[in-house]
Amino acid sequence: MRAATVAVSAAPLAATLLALALxxxxxxxxxxxxxxxxxxAFYGFFLDRxxxxxxxxxYALVRILAVAAGPGRAGPARRILGASVGVALVLALGLYPTFGGAVLRSAFATGGIAFLNQSPMWLAYALGAAAAAxxxxxxxxxxxxxxxxxxRPKAGWGRALAAGTLRLALGFCALWFALGVLGLAREAGIGPWPRRALTIPEFGISAALLIQAFLPHSVLVTALSHTRTSNPLDRTTPLPLSRDSTGP
Known part of the structure; x- marks a missing residue:
């Protein structure tokens, strides 16, 4: 496994912990x-809750930027344009019209409706976390x-769709778990931040929650990146010609 692949996968969690430390x-x-x-735009119900x-x-912003700077066949123009679109999407869905955006509002609405329909609290919470994911x-x-x-797939559309569906399902489950863990921050004892500054114990709890939440996704994307780059059907360099091959 290449060091660059590991760095791209580890950078988002490292940046998240660095932001918390700051x-x-x-x-x-x-x-x-x-x-x-x-x-x-920021202070209000969703940031408090x-x-x-x-x-x-x-985490999401650094993940996109790390992929843009990481190994791959995309040219500079596509990397810049794609990263710009991705960053704009994350900010729009996470911050518009105020903090939480469509992500937390969809979670709150889905979980609230499920609870009002007499679903158990754990199920309503899980559905809300799924909507956020x-x-x-x-x-x-x-x-x-x-x-x-x-x-464009290298091994045919059928195989590519099957692999893409599996990646999508695994990624969704990892993010579902992550957002579910982060939603329990108050219950875990991180204190009233941002109404007052984090104490050392609250910082430790917050860091532990962030690691617990995003480490599975970091490990997953590392494994999937290794699978992609080690696939002989998806090489970035041509295979050497055999001795029986004709040509210049």
Whole structure:
């Protein structure tokens, strides 16, 4: 497995933990003066209820940028354009019209409707996390595909569709698990951040939750990237000609 492949897969989680460390080290909280528009867009119900989703956005953004900078056959123009589209999708679905965007709103609506229809709390929560994973994963996945993934299969459309479906299902399950874990941050004891600064124990709990949430996805994309690059039908360099081959 190439070091570059591991670096691309590990960078998002590392950046997420670094962002959390910066928040804790600087004492950043809601009392820090920000432009009124930013305060109105960020501070509110969804940030108060699901604070670690802010770091899920960091994970998605860095994942797209890491893929854009990583190994692959895409040219510079496609990498820049694809990454720009992916970043815009993540920000739009995660922050518009305010923090949480369509991701957390779809989760809250789906889980709330399920609970009002007398579904058990655990089932309503799982359905809400699944709804969040759909929109979050759509933005992240499209950003990655548009940035630096082959657009034409090497081994036929049937095999490509089967492999793509499997990758999609595994990726969805990993993100479903991740968002489900992050949604339990308050219950896990991370404190009232961002209403006040993170304490050292709360920082430790938050870091543990982020690792628990996103490590499965990081391991998964590493394994899938290794499978893709080690597939002899998807080589980036031509195979050597045999001795019996004709040609110049």
């Amino acid at each position: 928040v804790a080290a600087t004492g950043f909280d809601q009392r820090v003066a920000l432009p009124p528009r930013i305060e109105l 699901y604070p670690l989703f802010a770091f899920a956005l960091v 759909v929109s979050y994963g759509t933005a992240l996945g499209l950003g990655v595909v548009l940035t630096n993934r082959p657009l």
